[in-house]
Amino acid sequence: xxxxxxxxIIGIDLGGTGIKIGIVNAEYExxxxxxxxxxxxxxxxxxxxxxxxxxxxxxxxxxxxVNDCLGIGVGSPxxxxxxxxxxxxxxxxxxxxxxxxEELYKYLAVPIYVNNDANCAALGETVKGAAxxxxxxxxxTLGTGVGGGVVINGRIFEGxxxxxxxxxxxxxxxxxRKCTCGREDCLEAYASATALIDDARTMVQRFPGSMLWxxxxxxxxxxxxxxxxxxxxxxxxxxxxxxxxxIQYLADGITDLANIFRPDIIVLGGGICxxxxxxxxxxxxxxxxxxxxxxxxxxxxxxxAQNGNGAGIIGAAALVGTALRTAM
Amino acid sequence: xxxxxxxxIIGIDLGGTGIKIGIVNAEYExxxxxxxxxxxxxxxxxxxxxxxxxxxxxxxxxxxxVNDCLGIGVGSPxxxxxxxxxxxxxxxxxxxxxxxxEELYKYLAVPIYVNNDANCAALGETVKGAAxxxxxxxxxTLGTGVGGGVVINGRIFEGxxxxxxxxxxxxxxxxxRKCTCGREDCLEAYASATALIDDARTMVQRFPGSMLWxxxxxxxxxxxxxxxxxxxxxxxxxxxxxxxxxIQYLADGITDLANIFRPDIIVLGGGICxxxxxxxxxxxxxxxxxxxxxxxxxxxxxxxAQNGNGAGIIGAAALVGTALRTAM
Numbered sequence: 001x002x003x004x005x006x007x008x009i010i011g012i013d014l015g016g017t018g019i020k021i022g023i024v025n026a027e028y029e030x031x032x033x034x035x036x037x038x039x040x041x042x043x044x045x046x047x048x049x050x051x052x053x054x055x056x057x058x059x060x061x062x063x064x065x066v067n068d069c070l071g072i073g074v075g076s077p078x079x080x081x082x083x084x085x086x087x088x089x090x091x092x093x094x095x096x097x098x099x100x101x102e103e104l105y106k107y108l109a110v111p112i113y114v115n116n117d118a119n120c121a122a123l124g125e126t127v128k129g130a131a132x133x134x135x136x137x138x139x140x141t142l143g144t145g146v147g148g149g150v151v152i153n154g155r156i157f158e159g160x161x162x163x164x165x166x167x168x169x170x171x172x173x174x175x176x177r178k179c180t181c182g183r184e185d186c187l188e189a190y191a192s193a194t195a196l197i198d199d200a201r202t203m204v205q206r207f208p209g210s211m212l213w214x215x216x217x218x219x220x221x222x223x224x225x226x227x228x229x230x231x232x233x234x235x236x237x238x239x240x241x242x243x244x245x246x247i248q249y250l251a252d253g254i255t256d257l258a259n260i261f262r263p264d265i266i267v268l269g270g271g272i273c274x275x276x277x278x279x280x281x282x283x284x285x286x287x288x289x290x291x292x293x294x295x296x297x298x299x300x301x302x303x304x305a306q307n308g309n310g311a312g313i314i315g316a317a318a319l320v321g322t323a324l325r326t327a328m
Numbered sequence: 329x330x331x332x333x334x335x336x337i338i339g340i341d342l343g344g345t346g347i348k349i350g351i352v353n354a355e356y357e358x359x360x361x362x363x364x365x366x367x368x369x370x371x372x373x374x375x376x377x378x379x380x381x382x383x384x385x386x387x388x389x390x391x392x393x394v395n396d397c398l399g400i401g402v403g404s405p406x407x408x409x410x411x412x413x414x415x416x417x418x419x420x421x422x423x424x425x426x427x428x429x430e431e432l433y434k435y436l437a438v439p440i441y442v443n444n445d446a447n448c449a450a451l452g453e454t455v456k457g458a459a460x461x462x463x464x465x466x467x468x469t470l471g472t473g474v475g476g477g478v479v480i481n482g483r484i485f486e487g488x489x490x491x492x493x494x495x496x497x498x499x500x501x502x503x504x505r506k507c508t509c510g511r512e513d514c515l516e517a518y519a520s521a522t523a524l525i526d527d528a529r530t531m532v533q534r535f536p537g538s539m540l541w542x543x544x545x546x547x548x549x550x551x552x553x554x555x556x557x558x559x560x561x562x563x564x565x566x567x568x569x570x571x572x573x574x575i576q577y578l579a580d581g582i583t584d585l586a587n588i589f590r591p592d593i594i595v596l597g598g599g600i601c602x603x604x605x606x607x608x609x610x611x612x613x614x615x616x617x618x619x620x621x622x623x624x625x626x627x628x629x630x631x632x633a634q635n636g637n638g639a640g641i642i643g644a645a646a647l648v649g650t651a652l653r654t655a656m
Contacts, residue, residue, distance in 0.1 A: 173501070
């Protein structure tokens with residue numbers, strides 16, 4: 001008779017360049033993890049075979065059997081049919097109607113749940129992170145683009161059809177900035193790290209006397225999203241103007257989302273969140289003043305994400321935990 | 329032994345000036361209705377007593393007993409705690425924490441459900457109307473303001489806390505228009521009937537040669553939201569410019585909501601909807617071109633509401649029908 005082992009969950013963060021695989025316990029602590037290259041240009045069967053075999057190997061090397069594993073959660077970029085575990089479309093891995101859950105099941109015959117990676121990150125922050133214990137949360141990740149996820153009643157809000165909750169693609173201005181989605185003036189075109197870096201490049205070209213010019217080593221290709229904040233902190237007027245405007249754009253988007261979802265909490269992810277209170281302080285002040293019916297209704301607090309590098313694995317694993325909880 | 333009667337539902341549409349009360353059957357056909365004045369300046373107990381007694385009288389006069397009534401649904405303006413049937417705040421009737429369901433139960437001891445009136449209108453269109461048979465819908469009412477309601481999985485989407493789904497209060501531009509909510513540039517400030525009328529007044533003051541000047545009888549106080557459409561139809565360039573711009577604002581807001589909720593259908597209510605295809609044609613074209621991932625994802629259709637004057641009663645009654653369906 002085999003020894004009783006604790007149950008574990010496998011969380012998989014499928015990215016354009018790498019696939020992160022982790023094993024978590026009931027407290028969503030990462031017990032073991034590995035990363036393999038995606039090589040998304042191959043047939044999807046090969047990508048998923050690598051994923052499945054690597055997950056199985058990690059499980060066994062960590063001293064667990066397949067029977068110890070409650071299930072696998074996979075966070076994937078793109079538009080997902082979560083009911084059937086199908087990646088309908090992912091520009092990132094160039095997948096089109098890939099039956100991810102069905103294919104992965106060939107390697108690990110356990111319950112498999114697939115959802116959008118930003119949705120997973122949102123859920124992950126509610127099970128272990130900045131929104132722990134919250135029943136509802138809006139999550140915005142500020143990176144190359146602006147991704148979003150929403151949790152309502154402890155579950156991922158997916159809208160009526162796959163492809164909902166595209167929170168980065170709401171219009172917040174009329175300056176005419178082109179968005180990657182083809183439309184103009186989406187939140188993503190103003191509040192992504194990419195947008196802030198572009199703005200900083202424009203600023204430094206007009207005002208080469210700005211401290212930003214030193215910070216980026218006189219090479220705008222080396223500009224990053226931290227530099228405007230550093231310059232602002234050091235009293236540079238260009239840096240201050242950039243940060244102030246960036247936060248205003250973000251505040252506009254966040255207020256829209258608060259008016260629509262009225263969540264317990266709004267969680268910001270992405271590298272820019274290292275700015276902490278410098279970012280959340282003014283955002284909370286704006287929201288308290290401008291959220292609809294702020295004086296008579298609940299106003300959510302804006303905080304930064306806490307799951308860091310583990311966010312992808314924890315968020316994906318949370319799909320299984322949530323399915324368990326809501327099955328009862 | 330009494331004769332078996334069909335079951336009915338009472339739908340109540342609580343407004344700032346009048347309270348509409350109706351009796352509907354299982355097909356949401358209105359069998360009888362009455363309207364009484366609100367006189368919201370009185371203690372709420374008196375307002376609700378009038379409501380309860382009038383509903384009971386209507387029921388009896390229509391040949392039904394209390395036992396024939398499955399329940400009462402009430403659509404109320406303002407922020408509602410739908411779990412407890414409490415009007416948390418209504419600027420319209422100046423109510424603050426009014427236990428509407430509890431108080432009304434004293435007059436008619438049947439299950440009572442209360443929700444925001446725009447939420448009810450959204451639900452009403454899914455049980456009998458433009459979205460009949462749809463599992464999800466976004467409803468926008470274009471009137472004095474822009475109200476909104478969302479149905480997901482056949483139920484009203486309320487967000488994490490009371491006061492969510494304020495769809496009129498998402499920012500869509502940066503022209504600096506003041507919104508009634510205190511913030512600038514909300515959808516309501518551009519896409520309400522009020523906004524269109526204001527724009528038409530401004531237009532006619534700058535271009536008194538416009539046909540609009542005749543249409544409003546040379547008195548801008550008499551301008552209404554139909555006139556710009558009539559002028560546009562007749563070839564008036566000012567009317568055409570107004571209508572084109574109005575539709576673009578509305579299209580921007582609708583595209584945001586499609587990206588967030590990805591519903592089966594988007595339903596527009598309010599007097600402006602009498603424009604029908606003149607309104608929905610360009611909106612659908614814009615949405616098909618600009619909805620996120622339009623080429624690979626479901627794009628909802630925009631249609632006009634169908635419940636007309638009965639919308640308030642039908643929508644409120646639908647609260648009871650939905651509670652019945654989801655109780656199983």
